[in-house]
Amino acid sequence: MGLKKxxxxxxxxxxxxxxxLYTFIGDDYALPIAGITIKLPVAVWVLFPAFILYLATIAHxxxxxxxxxARLRTIRRxxxxxxxxxxRALLGKKVNGEDYKSEVxxxxxxxxxLLNIDPKRSEHIRVYDDGIQDILxxxxxxxxxxxxxxxxxxxxxxxxxxxxxxxxxxxxxPTYATTILKKCDDKTLCQKAHLALGKYASxxxxxxxxxxxxKELFYTLIDRINAKENPIELSDDDIIEFIEKMDFSKxxxxxxxxxxxxxxxxxxLILLFEKLAHQFPHKAGEGYLYVLxxxxxxxxxxxxxENSSEEEYPVFKYLLFLKDSGKNFDTDLFFK
Numbered sequence: 001m002g003l004k005k006x007x008x009x010x011x012x013x014x015x016x017x018x019x020x021l022y023t024f025i026g027d028d029y030a031l032p033i034a035g036i037t038i039k040l041p042v043a044v045w046v047l048f049p050a051f052i053l054y055l056a057t058i059a060h061x062x063x064x065x066x067x068x069x070a071r072l073r074t075i076r077r078x079x080x081x082x083x084x085x086x087x088r089a090l091l092g093k094k095v096n097g098e099d100y101k102s103e104v105x106x107x108x109x110x111x112x113x114l115l116n117i118d119p120k121r122s123e124h125i126r127v128y129d130d131g132i133q134d135i136l137x138x139x140x141x142x143x144x145x146x147x148x149x150x151x152x153x154x155x156x157x158x159x160x161x162x163x164x165x166x167x168x169x170x171x172x173x174p175t176y177a178t179t180i181l182k183k184c185d186d187k188t189l190c191q192k193a194h195l196a197l198g199k200y201a202s203x204x205x206x207x208x209x210x211x212x213x214x215k216e217l218f219y220t221l222i223d224r225i226n227a228k229e230n231p232i233e234l235s236d237d238d239i240i241e242f243i244e245k246m247d248f249s250k251x252x253x254x255x256x257x258x259x260x261x262x263x264x265x266x267x268x269l270i271l272l273f274e275k276l277a278h279q280f281p282h283k284a285g286e287g288y289l290y291v292l293x294x295x296x297x298x299x300x301x302x303x304x305x306e307n308s309s310e311e312e313y314p315v316f317k318y319l320l321f322l323k324d325s326g327k328n329f330d331t332d333l334f335f336k
Contacts, residue, residue, distance in 0.1 A: 003058070003065055010054050017050070018043050071102070078102045083132065090135040091153055091161060147172060157185050170196055177201075181209045195220065200230045203238065215252065218242050222256065225263040236272045240279065248280070253287025254335050257294070266295045277304075289316045293331045298323055 021043035028041055078101060085095045141148050142161055147169045155162050163186055169176045170193060180193035194211040198220045206221070221242070224232040239256075248256075253276065260269055269291055277288035285308070292301040298320065305317055315334060322329065 003062065007058060010057070014047055014051060014054060018047050021046055075102045087131055087135055090132065090139065091155060091159065093155070093159070142168065145171070157183070163189050167192060174199060181211065184211075187212070191217070199224075203232055203234065213242055213245050215246055215248075218246065219255075219259065222259050222263065225260075236268070236275065239272065240275065243276070243280070248283060250283050250286045253280075253284045254290050257287045257290050258332070258335075261291070261294060270295065270297070286313065286316070289313060290331060290335060293319060293323075 022041060025042045081099070088095045135153070138148060138150065138153070139161060142165050145168050147165060150162060150165055153161075166176075166180055166189055170180065174196040177193040177197040180189060181197065184190040184193065190209075190211045191214050194206070194209060195214065195217045197209075198206055198217045203221075206217075221232060221234060222239075224230055225234055253273075257269070257273060260272070264272075273284065273288040273291045276284035285304070289301055289304060292298070292304070293316065301316065302320060305313060305320060319329075319331070319334065
């Protein structure tokens with residue numbers, strides 16, 4: 001029963017009891033209290049304890065009603081906060097899981113920052129909140145490779161959803177690389193945009209952006225030398241400059257030699273790898289020897305091997321032994 005109904009019906013009950021009592025017992029009764037004699041109808045004396053209980057019950061209902069109202073208001077506020085935090089969690093934003101006042105939301109609130117709903121799994125699920133449903137739909141579309149407007153979500157530039165959306169745009173339009181590179185905070189995305197740029201842009205434009213080059217970008221530029229589409233000019237100094245910025249292994253130098261031997265003339269190839277062997281002796285030496293064997297400059301290779309230690313270049317020393325023994329073979333058979 002609500003407080004209003006109790007007040008009304010309780011008052012009616014007391015009045016009805018008073019009328020009935022006064023009808024049957026109309027006499028007065030005098031009661032001395034602290035030297036004062038109080039004379040009231042018997043009906044009043046009988047109803048007095050009931051009236052006190054009536055007032056006490058009203059006070060009790062008002063107190064616990066206020067407590068319950070405060071609790072429900074806290075739950076309602078936590079519910080609204082939970083919905084907003086759910087949106088932030090879905091968008092990959094920072095979520096505070098400890099700022100809940102009601103016990104009912106403390107555990108779900110603490111778990112929420114750990115959740116990251118897979119758009120594929122929620123594709124056929126509809127939620128009651130339009131804001132969350134919009135986020136789920138946006139995540140699904142980005143996951144499927146679409147490019148969408150994320151401005152309304154107010155995401156940071158390093159947000160995973162923003163990065164994936166930018167990658168989608170890059171795949172659909174390689175020229176979008178310049179838009180990314182103008183303001184790029186994520187290293188991986190920057191390098192992907194740089195690689196896309198490396199497939200068609202000039203060397204000056206590629207070098208304009210201060211992005212750490214990858215081997216994939218470097219080999220993409222090498223493949224463009226004397227290519228039919230989007231050719232590019234790379235000097236020896238340009239090639240060495242790129243190599244200085246990367247962690248080139250011995251195998252990378254041989255791979256580079258294999259790619260360049262069909263792109264540049266032998267004299268330039270030999271001169272380039274002679275420079276590399278001098279600048280990076282512990283790694284580029286094998287690439288230099290590969291070039292010398294490939295162009296059959298065995299005397300130069302012999303001289304280089306004689307100046308090396310016993311542990312260095314065992315494969316090439318064996319190849320030189322085979323050549324001296326009159327064996328003819330393709331050097332590439334030994335370097336896949």
